[in-house]
Amino acid sequence: MTSKPHPISFLRPLLQKAALGLALLGPVLAAPARSEPASKASLNVSVSVPTIAANAADVASVDGLMRAFYAVVNVRPDGQRLWARDRTLYSPWVRFIGTSISASGTPEVVVWDHQQLVDASEPLVQRGFSETEIHRSTRSYGNIAHVDSTYEAVLDGPNSPQRFRGVNSIELYFDGQRWWIASVMWMSEAASHPIPASLLPDR
Template structure:
């Protein structure tokens, strides 16, 4: 399924590292092959995205999109809450279709992680995009 010798990258198993890796994996130029095997190392194998699709289907859908257009998603704010071996991360993002181009979408990711085997793992990931009737609250916007 993935190269266990190459992944996980040491930098991808901390809270900040795993969130950064998730944005890096999905971002790139049109037609650029994404390193989905890196994504599998961050998540519980077989877990479902909250948008009701398996992670593999999300990768396939994204591959179809990025074969035609560039896609860059970056984090603009993060709030992390830790209790023992569990973490909740609120990660506000911006999406661009041209690197350093205009923002075409913004939203918030709600990410739950747990600590096991000397590293952090993504347990679930839910997101919602900003709309005209649902603006990102100031507390989640850029700091």
């Protein structure tokens, strides 16, 4: 079984939010390993994301950020998109890093900025996508925090919904006024890499 990266968890998000899955999102399109952000020339930048002020409740705490992180991707296919709200959660230099395991067992990595993630994820969201956090582990020190957020997601398909789960690894910081997400990295669960008990709800 081959694992496909999902974006945002996140869409998280997320959702290859080119072969994505962001928190965000559903299964990602298969893509070769790369060590730098995908070129915007290789994507059709078609989704307009207005600049808006952040919702104070979204950015006042780590909990607020995480609630918004998942809320923005749980929108009906015919519903109003929340990409503008989504963008307010992240630092301007944020990177979304989708990891997967190829059919040959080789790790693969794809990197996006926020606009690239939105453009890659929108077709998946249009099909119908939902993502729910089922477990969270948070470590914090001073003005920095790390969150491991385990998710379950459903992507509608032509025959039956695709169901999958994975883990979002999220770095956050506080600048004295609000919290920001600096990076989101995720991996979908695979038979060769089951999610450990420490990242799953207690039974």
